[in-house]
Amino acid sequence: MVYRKISDDLKECVLWLLEAGYSTEEVCDLLGVSRHSLFRWKANQEDYNSVKPPYNPLQGRPRILNADQTHDLLTMLQEAPEMYLDEIQDWIAVTQDTGISRTAIHTLIHDSGLTYKILRRAASERDEDARREFMEMVRKTFIASMIVTADESSKDECTIFRKRGRAPRGQRAQIDADFVRGDRYSILAAITVHGYIGTRIISGSVDGDEFSTLLSTILCGPHCYYLASY
Incomplete structure (x- = not known):
């Protein structure tokens, strides 16, 4: 008999016909099912009160890596997320044989919930213990209105265009953009919870000395009364 998918309704119909007095041969000829399948459905009905047995979570092909090996793999990927599949x-092969x-x-x-994405760089020299101590000191010593944050950014003709776009499959997304840098400007700003307390825009780039000088100018300028008030 050719293998085919048999619905649960048809299986229940087979058992109903048997209870109605039809013989096994008659039911098999009428519905085109095998005796082996008929007896299996009948046994399932008696054992599980259903023509289909309950789901077995262990069914299917077992995984090559067991739970401990999978845990070791995911732990390794947390420490080295940049590894390629051939390196993994x-x-x-070496560690798990x-x-x-x-x-x-x-x-x-993929089934473990990990996705392939752009890496974010973190300084390898950082000290996590020192970071925690600093954060604890900030939490106990300062309030939000006492904190001033400052940063530097830059702009030239090459920076103002979008990095992603759409195009038909198999074709590149293209946009006209300037490849000549042109004039470069650096922007320095300091901000508190009350807003910006000062900004500076200069031509060219900013090195460490210029950053410190400009920052001192901002913090000691006419807006410094914000800091003295809190």
Whole structure:
């Protein structure tokens, strides 16, 4: 008999016909089902009160990596998120003594909720303990109105255009943009919870000494009464 998908309604109809007095052969010939399937549905009905057994979470092909190996892999990816699939494949072969395809690795990582995205760089010299101590000192010592934040930005003819766009599949998205930098300006601003307390715009770039000088000018300028009031 050719394999085919049999709905639960048809299986229940088979059992109803048996209860109605039809013989096994008659039901099999009438509905085109096998005796083996008929007896299996009947056993399921008696054991589980349903023609279909309950879902078995262990059914299907087992994963190549067990739970502990998967945990080790995800822990490694937290420490080294930049690794390529072939590098991960080599790592698994060496540390777990297991062969696994790159497709299976991709599926495992995807099912774990990890996605492939642009990396954000963080300074390797940073000290997490010192950062926590500094944040705790700030929390205990300062209030929001006492804090002034400052930063520097720059603008030239190459910076003002959007980085992403749309185009038909298989074609590049293109936009006309200036490749000549032109005049470059640096913008320095300081801000508190009450708003900007000073800004400076100069031609060219800003180095560390100029940044300190401009910052001192801003904080000691006519708007410094904001700081003295709080």
